[in-house]
Amino acid sequence: MRRILLALAVVLVGSLGAVTIATADESGRVTEDVVPPVLEPPATLAYSPGPNATGVDPRASATVTVENGTLDEVTLTGPDGQAVEGEPNAERTEWSTTVDLAYDTTYTWSGTATGRDGAKVPLQGSFTTLKPEKVVRGVINIGDGRTVGIAAPIRIQFNDHVEDRAAVERALSVETSVPVEGSWGWLPDENGGSRVDWRPREYWPPYTKVKVTADLFGVPYGNGRYGAADITSSFEIGRAQIVKADAASHRVKVIRDGEEVFDFPASFGLDSDPRRNTRTGIHVVTEKFPERRMVSETFDYDVNMKWAVRISNNGEFLHAQPATVAQQGRANVSHGCINLSPENAKRYYDSAIYGDPVEVTGTNVALSARDGDIWDWTLSWEEWKSLSALSQG
Incomplete structure (x- = not known):
């Protein structure tokens, strides 16, 4: 019986993983074949922003990714040596910053990644964020924790002109504890700075909780100007107090949560002089x-008045005026303010808060933008919405 001999030997050669296969034929002759090793690929790194990038948006995440490997230690530092906060993904194939960067700052990568071939690759390179010609600050008129009246607009006042108002408006949001329809509206610049108000369609529902978020850092305002910082405010709408001030009947009525709580005799601006009309x-x-x-060169007076509640930036107040008590409830003789007796003025003063509406009727001159400050409610809802930068074009 013919015997067939077959031998097979496998030998690993070196650390590179080469394989030698030896075979024997029927005659016993041995042949060897060397199979080259299968090499694992090295790690390849990619950066965003790219190496030496300039003018980088500081709001964008800085990211490093690795292909055919994993990230070991990753650090992104500024010129002060402080590490920027960031975190890797679960597979450690990507690392990204989790906070905004700073303007006009160079950041440098360091650390290592390990490839599937076992070799370490260093992280390296740098990039620089954009340098604004000017940073512009915004301030919200209602601070955290305040309670305001049902006619209070939310105002963001900027310390310079905002050209790209649509970009700014897209960064603004208003959250309310109950549904409230409202809109942003841009008012004419004041003292060189732009201003934008958010006004509800109707008065605020009483006791509504409000949160304003303005993610303004890094927003391009146009003409080389950028937002300086994000700002927020959380506040509450108080009780619904409305003053009904009617010059024709010479009365001031205070309605709180639907109930009349005061009915005062009053004297309004002199009817015969448009300059003195309330x-x-x-x-x-x-x-x-x-x-x-209170001082007026036009009407030549310089007096101190008690319990003064400002209701417009044109000099209109509700305040105590002992000199007109005899005319209060009978005739309008003031220079434009609403006069009350000292006792009644104190009672109203104690009840009033920022944002309460005072609805004046019965005079021949209408409140308008010329009277300054808060004239938001002189516009119809359609007129107000047209002031939004996002409603145009």
């Missing part, structure tokens, strides 16, 4: 003073 329209309480100096 303006008809929805005013908004902005400030209160236990005593306020």
Whole structure:
């Protein structure tokens, strides 16, 4: 019986993984074949922003990714040596910053990645963020934790002109505890700075909780200007207090949560002089003073008045005026303010808060933008919405 001999030997050669296969035929002759090793690929790194990039948006995440490997230690540092906060994904194939960067700053990568071939590859390179010609700050008029009246607009006042208003408006949001329809509206610049108000369609529902978020850092305002910082505010709408001030009947009525709580005799601006008329329209309480100096060169007076509640930036107040008590409830003789007796003025003063509406009726001159400050409620809802940069074009 013929015997067939077959031998097979496998030998690993070296650390590179080469394989030698030896075979024997029927005659016993041995042949050897060497199979080259299968080499694992090295790690390949990719950066975003790319190496030596300039003018980088500081809001964008800085990211490093590795192909055919995993990231070991990753550090992104600024010129002060402080590491930027960031984190890897679960597979450790990508690492990204988790905070905004700073303007006009060079950041440098360091660390290593390990390839599937076992070799380490260093992280290296740098990039530089954009340098604004100017950073512009915004301030929200209602601070955290405040309680305001049902006519209070939200205002963001900027310390310079905003050209790209649509870009800014897209960065703004208003969250409410109950549904409230409202809109942003841009008012004419004041003292060189732009301003934008958010006004509800109707008065705020009482006791609504409000959160304003303005993600303004890094937003391009146009003409080389950029937002300086994000700003937020959380506040609450208080009780629904509305003043009904009617010059024709010479009365001031205070309605709180639907109930009349005060009905005061009053004297309004002199009817026969348009310069002294109290303006008809929805005013908004902005400030209160236990005593306020009031000066007018036009009408030649310089007096101190008690319990003064400002309702417009054109000089209109509700305040105590002992000199007109006899005319209060009978005739309009003031220079434009609403006069009350000292006792009644104090009672109203104690009840008023920022943002309360004061609805004046019965005079021949309407409140308008010329009267300054808060004239948001003099516009119809359609007129107000047209002031939004996002409603145009």
